[in-house]
Amino acid sequence: MKQLSPRIALTALAAAVALAMAAGSVRADGVNVVFGPAAQNVAPGATFDLDLVVDPAGLEFNAFDAIVEFDPAALTPVPLAPKSLQLGSLITGACGNTFHIFKSGADRDTITVSLLCAGISLTGPGTIYHLRFLASNTPQATTVRISDGSLKFYNAGLFVNPVTSGEARVGIGVDVVGVGDGPKLATWSLAAAPNPSRGEVVFALSPGSPVAESLVVRDVQGRLVARFAGPASRFRWDGHRVAGDLAPKGIYFATASVDGRRTTIRFSLVR
Numbered sequence: 001m002k003q004l005s006p007r008i009a010l011t012a013l014a015a016a017v018a019l020a021m022a023a024g025s026v027r028a029d030g031v032n033v034v035f036g037p038a039a040q041n042v043a044p045g046a047t048f049d050l051d052l053v054v055d056p057a058g059l060e061f062n063a064f065d066a067i068v069e070f071d072p073a074a075l076t077p078v079p080l081a082p083k084s085l086q087l088g089s090l091i092t093g094a095c096g097n098t099f100h101i102f103k104s105g106a107d108r109d110t111i112t113v114s115l116l117c118a119g120i121s122l123t124g125p126g127t128i129y130h131l132r133f134l135a136s137n138t139p140q141a142t143t144v145r146i147s148d149g150s151l152k153f154y155n156a157g158l159f160v161n162p163v164t165s166g167e168a169r170v171g172i173g174v175d176v177v178g179v180g181d182g183p184k185l186a187t188w189s190l191a192a193a194p195n196p197s198r199g200e201v202v203f204a205l206s207p208g209s210p211v212a213e214s215l216v217v218r219d220v221q222g223r224l225v226a227r228f229a230g231p232a233s234r235f236r237w238d239g240h241r242v243a244g245d246l247a248p249k250g251i252y253f254a255t256a257s258v259d260g261r262r263t264t265i266r267f268s269l270v271r
Contacts, residue, residue: 029189031058031153031160033066035144035168036127044137044173047078050144051088052131054124060155062121063099063114067150067222068131070107074142074172077104078132087113090126108147114154121155139173148255149218149264159251162190164263190256192267201267203235203254212256220251239269246271 036051052066070077080086083102091098095117103110111129115122133144145167153160169176188209192201203215211231219225225247228235235256241247249271255264 029059030162030164031061031124032056033128033146033151033163033165035166037168038166039169039171039177041171041175041177042135042173044135044139046135048133048135048170050131050133050168051127052129053088053127054090054122055126057123057125059153059160060121060123061153061160062156063154064111064128065150065152066111066129067147068109068111068144069147070109070133070144071142072107074136074138074140075144075170076134076136077109078134079104080130080132086130088127088129090122090124090128091115093126094122095120133170135170135172141169141171141174141176144168144170146262147222148216148257148262149222149253151262151264152253159266162263162265164261166261188258188263190254190263190265192254192265196268196270197239198270199239201237201239201269203237203256205233205256205258209233210258212258215254215256218253218255219247220253225252 031054034053034055036053040048042048052068079102083100084092084098086102087098087100091113095115097116099112099114099116101110101112109131113129131144146165151163151165153163171177189206190203191206192203194201205212211233212235213230215228215230215232215235216224217226217237225241226237227242228237239247247269249269251266251268253264253266255262
């Protein structure tokens, strides 16, 4: 078979990239999760749905964990039956065999989903999970959000990094939907340096980004390790846990919060 010259090969590659961009197939760096809808008005005592949506297309994944928090004075979770109805179309359309755990609590829902079909990974965009709630009879505005550090995506057992998430606003008998409401994608990023680190770690938001209201560090079990209050664009961690002792070597997650959105990155200590 005749080989293409380097110039022709580069031209073909450029054309392929241009076609991909025109088709909208260029993916985001990481995985971004939004609530659908991001804002809605419901009547007191009404039942309504919220979706977890990967948008835009991002890095490949075949499993995820999430803890969704809500105010129990405003919302009561309503598990679907059978439980498989809570899986989103992006999951069910890719694989008919899943490992699925859903635990409904007083103020949070805990979700674990893994695809068990060999060689299948997802990029989105699409719905990965359905949640249903019963609104209280008291008019009020409330939010539903993903707990700091709980959102984790995996591909073939490896962490997918970074992940970003937003929150949903719900008006119970009051108006929270205004002009411009809808999924708001992160336009900033978070970095840890050095990574891996033998001691001190500096977390910095991308240049020109808004300052963060807070930053938290958690271990792989989701336990709080360190917390910093903003507003700030840089946070310096000396490697000590909130209890005062040095954090052991291992993998950790840092989550920064900016304007109702959260970005989580993975870093490690190698003492």
